[in-house]
Amino acid sequence: LAKTTQPISMDSYEGQEVNITCSHNNIATNDYITWYQQFPSQGPRFIIQGYKTKVTNEVASLFIPADRKSSTLSLPRVSLSDTAVYYCLVHPDSGGYNKLIFGAGTRLAVHP
Amino acid sequence: NAGVTQTPKFQVLKTGQSMTLQCAQDMNHEYMSWYRQDPGMGLRLIHYSVGAGITDQGEVPNGYNVSRSTTEDFPLRLLSAAPSQTSVYFCASSRTSGAPLSTDTQYFGPGTRLTVL
Numbered sequence: 001l002a003k004t005t006q007p008i009s010m011d012s013y014e015g016q017e018v019n020i021t022c023s024h025n026n027i028a029t030n031d032y033i034t035w036y037q038q039f040p041s042q043g044p045r046f047i048i049q050g051y052k053t054k055v056t057n058e059v060a061s062l063f064i065p066a067d068r069k070s071s072t073l074s075l076p077r078v079s080l081s082d083t084a085v086y087y088c089l090v091h092p093d094s095g096g097y098n099k100l101i102f103g104a105g106t107r108l109a110v111h112p
Numbered sequence: 113n114a115g116v117t118q119t120p121k122f123q124v125l126k127t128g129q130s131m132t133l134q135c136a137q138d139m140n141h142e143y144m145s146w147y148r149q150d151p152g153m154g155l156r157l158i159h160y161s162v163g164a165g166i167t168d169q170g171e172v173p174n175g176y177n178v179s180r181s182t183t184e185d186f187p188l189r190l191l192s193a194a195p196s197q198t199s200v201y202f203c204a205s206s207r208t209s210g211a212p213l214s215t216d217t218q219y220f221g222p223g224t225r226l227t228v229l
Contacts, residue, residue, distance in 0.1 A: 042220075
């Protein structure tokens with residue numbers, strides 16, 4: 001499984017756009033990139049997933065450059081409720097069970 | 113749907129005691145997993161199951177047992193609790209049987225906070 005590197009923490013203010021970049025230099029051809037969000041005292045929650053280029057849903061956007069060695073999670077106009085830990089995961093679509101590797105994640109603090 | 117449910121929410125054990133953490137899902141998911149999360153760290157996989165009657169070890173299986181007799185339930189047993197097992201435990205499920213082959217997203221339960229004295 002490809003190793004991922006992301007910032008330990010980030011700070012932002014309400015209404016700003018937040019970009020969290022994840023590095024995954026050893027990503028394999030059949031690997032997907034998935035981001036999860038975890039609020040205090042809750043289990044992680046799926047946010048977004050992509051393979052290449054750009055993916056957008058109602059929560060976030062995911063930008064993946066052509067070489068796929070990094071990805072950027074973009075949260076538009078954050079609010080206090082976006083304060084959470086964000087995990088970047090890289091895993092294959094093997095058709096079987098995916099052993100997800102959760103690193104320490106990025107702790108995002110949104111301030112008033 | 114209730115999604116993934118876990119009981120109890122909190123538990124305090126003494127060293128050497130045994131207990132079972134319960135996990136159930138009502139989404140007809142094939143895959144179920146147990147993770148532990150220690151303070152300031154990510155989640156580590158303990159055991160997982162790809163279907164009823166099939167289980168396998170994850171990254172940190174020692175001290176834990178699992179079984180999967182039904183699709184819905186995946187209990188985690190601590191046979192002799194140790195202080196090192198103090199942690200928050202999360203159960204997760206994924207993969208609807210018969211769904212198109214695609215990447216999985218895991219649905220997590222609310223967690224069980226376990227303290228071993």
